[in-house]
Amino acid sequence: xxxxxxxxxxxxxxxxxxxxxxxxxxxxxxxxxxxxxxxxxxxxxxxxxxxxxxxxxxxxxxxxxxxxxxxxxxxxxxxxxxxxxxxxxxxxxxxxxxxxxxxxxxxxxxxxxxxxxxxxxxxxxxxxxxxxxxxxxxxxxxxxxxxxxxxxxxxxxxxxxxxxxxxxxxxxxxxxxxxxxxxxxxxxxxxxxxxxxxxxxxxxxxxxxxxxxxxxxxxxxxxxxxxxxxxxxxxxxxxxxxxxxxxxxxxxxxxxxxxxxxxxxxxxxxxxxxxxxxxxxxxxxxxxxxxxxxxxxxxxxxxxxxxxxxxxxxxxxxxxxxxxxxxxxxxxxxxxxxxxxxxxxxxxxxxxxxxxxxxxxxxxxxxxxxxxxxxx
RNA sequence: GGGGGUGCUCCGGAGAUGGCGAGCCGGGCCAGACUGUAAAUCUGGUGCUUCACUGCUGAGUAGGUUCGAAUCCUACCACCCCCA
Numbered sequence: 001x002x003x004x005x006x007x008x009x010x011x012x013x014x015x016x017x018x019x020x021x022x023x024x025x026x027x028x029x030x031x032x033x034x035x036x037x038x039x040x041x042x043x044x045x046x047x048x049x050x051x052x053x054x055x056x057x058x059x060x061x062x063x064x065x066x067x068x069x070x071x072x073x074x075x076x077x078x079x080x081x082x083x084x085x086x087x088x089x090x091x092x093x094x095x096x097x098x099x100x101x102x103x104x105x106x107x108x109x110x111x112x113x114x115x116x117x118x119x120x121x122x123x124x125x126x127x128x129x130x131x132x133x134x135x136x137x138x139x140x141x142x143x144x145x146x147x148x149x150x151x152x153x154x155x156x157x158x159x160x161x162x163x164x165x166x167x168x169x170x171x172x173x174x175x176x177x178x179x180x181x182x183x184x185x186x187x188x189x190x191x192x193x194x195x196x197x198x199x200x201x202x203x204x205x206x207x208x209x210x211x212x213x214x215x216x217x218x219x220x221x222x223x224x225x226x227x228x229x230x231x232x233x234x235x236x237x238x239x240x241x242x243x244x245x246x247x248x249x250x251x252x253x254x255x256x257x258x259x260x261x262x263x264x265x266x267x268x269x270x271x272x273x274x275x276x277x278x279x280x281x282x283x284x285x286x287x288x289x290x291x292x293x294x295x296x297x298x299x300x301x302x303x304x305x306x307x308x309x310x311x312x313x314x315x316x317x318x319x320x321x322x323x324x325x326x327x328x329x330x331x332x333x334x335x336x337x338x339x340x341x342x343x344x345x346x347x348x349x350x351x352x353x354x355x356x357x358x359x360x361x362x363x364x365x366x367x368x369x370x371x372x373x374x375x376x
Numbered sequence: 377g378g379g380g381g382u383g384c385u386c387c388g389g390a391g392a393u394g395g396c397g398a399g400c401c402g403g404g405c406c407a408g409a410c411u412g413u414a415a416a417u418c419u420g421g422u423g424c425u426u427c428a429c430u431g432c433u434g435a436g437u438a439g440g441u442u443c444g445a446a447u448c449c450u451a452c453c454a455c456c457c458c459c460a
Contacts, residue, residue, distance in 0.1 A: 034413065035413095042416080058412075060412085063413080092412045097412095104414090117414040218412085222412095251411095251412035271412060272412080273411065274410070277410065277413065280415080280417085281409085283409095292407085292408085295406085296406070296407095329416070
């Protein structure tokens with residue numbers, strides 16, 4: 001994997017760059033649709049490429065390990081071979097499930113024992129094991145096994161958790177660097193900065209990780225319920241320490257506004273379930289603001305879902321029709337809404353990139369933030 | 377034409393046999409939540425009035441009995457079943 005920094009905004013830390021992987025290029029800043037179980041819910045890969053213009057998608061180690069399982073993935077030639085997506089893939093390590101499945105797991109020095117949410121069976125994830133699983137999945141970018149701490153989180157716990165995450169990181173690196181990719185193309189490992197909302201811990205973690213000199217670095221443990229100001233403050237603190245010549249990935253963020261503000265603070269890569277999950281729940285992100293398509297006010301509004309959105313279905317179909325599909329619980333409603341939200345997210349980061357390259361990012365961002373957060 | 381049964385909330389169901397029924401369950405509808413996906417999920421509201429307490433109205437329709445009626449009586453209306 002190679003990263004080229006093309007331009008940095010004069011009035012902020014916003015950067016335009018290019019990541020090159022064995023499965024193709026990624027223009028940054030980028031939003032990566034989440035495809036936990038090997039599918040970006042409700043969209044076909046044809047649409048993901050043509051209408052949404054996705055350049056990289058996510059998968060999840062924990063979910064793919066449980067189903068379809070490693071044997072199937074190995075036989076398929078990895079996740080690319082299994083699901084037919086031939087552009088870059090990034091896999092999360094299961095660190096987020098340490099947080100989201102907190103009531104069905106136990107953390108020890110060695111690793112984390114999960115009880116499967118599917119059948120209750122017990123599975124132990126160690127840093128070494130998670131590296132091995134991600135070798136089998138074969139993602140281009142794989143993530144270190146960490147603990148994503150909850151919010152709020154007291155200082156003592158955050159500190160102990162951070163030290164554990166750092167020890168796990170060293171074990172991840174040792175395993176990763178001593179093993180080979182399985183499918184003939186290289187993989188790269190991103191470490192993850194933790195430290196909850198404590199500046200002291202974030203600085204310590206960022207310095208620790210910057211010194212490792214990996215190909216890219218991630219910021220985790222944010223967007224777990226803390227105020228947006230804390231998220232921005234921690235992001236700004238960390239991007240001030242992480243190397244400028246490596247991509248920075250802010251995990252799990254966020255709303256369109258969060259993304260614009262964090263691009264301004266020097267983040268290159270984002271992922272979030274909001275555009276896909278909210279789409280299935282009837283919440284649309286559009287170039288004119290946020291729409292709850294189930295609301296009665298759209299009952300007879302025959303204007304396009306989003307006339308300026310790159311997704312053809314959003315220009316072709318009306319709000320009234322999409323509302324009708326949702327009220328009838330029709331699958332097509334979720335498909336069209338997901339196309340809209342992902343196409344909008346990708347449009348947003350591509351537009352940001354153009355503004356950075358043109359040197360006009362900050363003014364554009366300040367105006368756009370007001371629009372994308374507005375409820376219609 | 378004769379006999380029997382049933383009628384209340386937007387809909388369906390349960391329950392209600394003279395006294396806490398503006399009230400249960402489900403659906404629908406109206407809103408809200410969702411941030412490295414246990415999520416096509418979850419939460420709230422859904423007679424009128426008040427910020428709230430409260431108050432008011434309502435049981436197919438119209439009367440009646442009673443301290444008190446969705447409940448009993450009379451007539452009528454609608455629907456269902458049986459007989460002709």
